[in-house]
Amino acid sequence: MVNVKDKVIIITGAGGGLGSEMAKLLSQQGARVWLLDLDEEKGQKETDKIRAAGGNAWFLKMDVTSEEDWRNAVNAAVETCGRLDVLVNNAAINIRKPVEEMSMDEWCAMMKVNTGSAFLGCKYAIPVMRKQGGGAIINTSSVCGLIGHKYTPEAYTASKGAVTMLTKAIASRYGKDGIRCNSIHPSTVDTPFVQVLFQDPQRKAERLGEVPLGRLATAADVANAVLYLASEEASFINGVALPIDGGVTCY
Numbered sequence: 001m002v003n004v005k006d007k008v009i010i011i012t013g014a015g016g017g018l019g020s021e022m023a024k025l026l027s028q029q030g031a032r033v034w035l036l037d038l039d040e041e042k043g044q045k046e047t048d049k050i051r052a053a054g055g056n057a058w059f060l061k062m063d064v065t066s067e068e069d070w071r072n073a074v075n076a077a078v079e080t081c082g083r084l085d086v087l088v089n090n091a092a093i094n095i096r097k098p099v100e101e102m103s104m105d106e107w108c109a110m111m112k113v114n115t116g117s118a119f120l121g122c123k124y125a126i127p128v129m130r131k132q133g134g135g136a137i138i139n140t141s142s143v144c145g146l147i148g149h150k151y152t153p154e155a156y157t158a159s160k161g162a163v164t165m166l167t168k169a170i171a172s173r174y175g176k177d178g179i180r181c182n183s184i185h186p187s188t189v190d191t192p193f194v195q196v197l198f199q200d201p202q203r204k205a206e207r208l209g210e211v212p213l214g215r216l217a218t219a220a221d222v223a224n225a226v227l228y229l230a231s232e233e234a235s236f237i238n239g240v241a242l243p244i245d246g247g248v249t250c251y
């Protein structure tokens with residue numbers, strides 16, 4: 001059993017497939033959860049579900065690339081709950097084009113959302129965490145933050161690689177303040193989008209053939225890793241890049 005009871009946790013991209021599962025699990029374990037997303041409808045719906053199940057949850061519409069939105073989000077959590085224990089930088093986009101077809105604007109958009117959001121989240125959460133004596137930051141990277149992957153857009157891989165190293169840099173500088181920073185690296189998660197791709201048997205065989213455990217990740221696999229990294233039991237885990245990939249990155 002891991003302990004996140006009463007922890008105040010911000011999750012970006014919490015209206016999405018993985019973020020909503022993290023928010024649900026953390027709230028079931030007694031955390032107070034702030035769901036942040038650009039998509040108001042999805043974010044509010046997930047928040048309502050958690051509340052209906054008896055959890056403590058709040059939704060804030062925000063753009064993770066906006067400094068003003070970050071300032072407001074961190075302030076809202078601290079003013080309402082008195083502290084901020086955990087930040088999960090999870091929102092991201094993927095413009096699915098190979099490098100030779102990608103425009104500079106598309107490249108920059110991916111860097112801004114995928115990497116810039118983690119930078120801004122750290123920038124606004126760290127002063128609060130330092131003042132209260134510590135905290136934990138979890139950055140959602142990808143297996144593509146650890147290896148080059150031929151089926152994935154290069155811009156996505158580059159943006160997630162930057163998240164991996166931002167994590168280690170934050171971990172090394174702010175460990176002295178009791179702030180832990182770790183990244184998670186899921187392989188392809190079983191989503192409706194992937195199920196459509198998998199209607200092509202060759203594609204399915206190719207992708208599953210990469211996974212020693214022979215299956216896709218689930219949102220629950222990812223949320224369980226976040227639960228651990230957010231918990232008291234992970235209090236000596238800092239700067240780790242944790243694959244949740246059935247062994248994809250072992251090769």
Ligand SMILES: NC(=O)c1ccc[n+]([C@@H]2O[C@H](COP(=O)([O-])OP(=O)(O)OC[C@H]3O[C@@H](n4cnc5c(N)ncnc54)[C@H](O)[C@@H]3O)[C@@H](O)[C@H]2O)c1
Nearest residue numbers: 013015016017018038039063064090091092142186188189
């Ligand atoms: N699904 C996978 O197979 C997979 C695998 C490895 C890593 N990841 C990573 O996991 C994380 C979550 O992925 P997911 O599958 O849940 O994606 P998703 O698309 O379902 O959810 C992402 C959420 O981020 C939000 N978002 C996008 N831009 C935003 C912005 N500017 N401001 C605020 N919110 C914004 C979207 O509205 C959406 O709700 C991402 O970082 C992704 O790169 C996913």
